Amino acid sequence: MNTTFRSIAPGGLHRWGGASLMVARRADLPAAPPLSPALPPARPPALSPAERHVVGALPAWRQAEWLAGRLLAKRLVGEAVAAPAQDVEVLPRADGSPYVLVGGSPMPGLNVSISHTARHVAAALAPEPVGVDLCETGSAAVVRRVADHAFSPGELSLIGTRRPEALAGAWALKEAAVKADRSGIFGAAARGIEILDLGPPVLGGRRRAMVWQTGDAVLALVLARP
Structure with missing residues (x-):
């Protein structure tokens, strides 16, 4: 991917x-x-x-x-x-x-x-409801430790756990999506937002998303149709 x-x-x-x-x-x-x-x-x-x-x-x-x-x-x-x-x-x-x-x-x-x-x-x-999130690629190890709280087994298989930019991008996408929904990353809400692809990013539901690299951080933007 x-x-x-x-x-x-x-x-x-x-x-x-x-x-x-x-x-x-x-x-x-x-x-x-x-x-x-x-x-x-x-x-x-x-x-x-x-x-x-x-x-x-x-x-x-x-x-x-x-x-x-x-x-x-x-x-x-x-x-x-x-x-x-x-x-x-x-x-x-x-x-x-x-x-x-x-x-x-x-x-x-x-x-x-x-x-x-x-x-x-x-x-x-x-x-429309919007969420934005930044995640530094240096935080990949932290994302790995808490990944089970936010990602399904299928998402983890899709994302992989070795590439820091992929982990940072996936985490930023989830954070941006729950912000657009005004919910939280640690709970059922994050698991209900499915990442279908990262390149380019595709989320389940009535959501549009984009991910960019800026310096040593990954930036995700999610728009959610009410």
């Missing part, structure tokens, strides 16, 4: 299947703004009071990755609706999935998904 994924360049705006997508190296993103309200706002990214409240409640190690993901998501939303950054909010639902507000109003027609690794961050925006 061919598991050589097409490359995607970080830093630019990409479009696929009606979705907008950005991926960036975290080292290339602007520094995070100060969280203290006594300090002048920094640009970018501009954070609303609600976003500042959310990120301020996170542990320090989580704040930088949370901010990096929201920066890309805000860029995508601003591009889609021609709104200034300060009018765009990306906040978490009760289940942790992100949702969009513009000028304080929810935007149900804009679905957003965010992912990050130690070195990369990605965000996707689409009019």
Whole structure:
């Protein structure tokens, strides 16, 4: 099976299947703004009071990755609706999935998904449920250890366990798919989403998918028709 994924360049705006997508190296993103309200706002990214409240409640190690993901998501939303950054909010639902507000109003027609690794961050925006996920090829050993939780025996036979990019791509596909469904990777939901092929990616159900290589990470995008 061919598991050589097409490359995607970080830093630019990409479009696929009606979705907008950005991926960036975290080292290339602007520094995070100060969280203290006594300090002048920094640009970018501009954070609303609600976003500042959310990120301020996170542990320090989580704040930088949370901010990096929201920066890309805000860029995508601003591009889609021609709104200034300060009018765009990306906040978490009760289940942790992100949702969009513009000028304080929810935007149900804009679905957003965010992912990050130690070195990369990605965000996707689409009019239909969308999931995006990054998995570093160096995480293949970890994927092997937990593969039985997410993959069926048939999928494991299809994917193989020796090629790091295949394991990373399959894991990213599953993660992106459960994000689009707003469910979790560890549970029955992941087993209910069948990987039929990796090159090019094909998923069971009313889903479209694509996988790219970006540096030492694999990036998966899944669109799920409601």
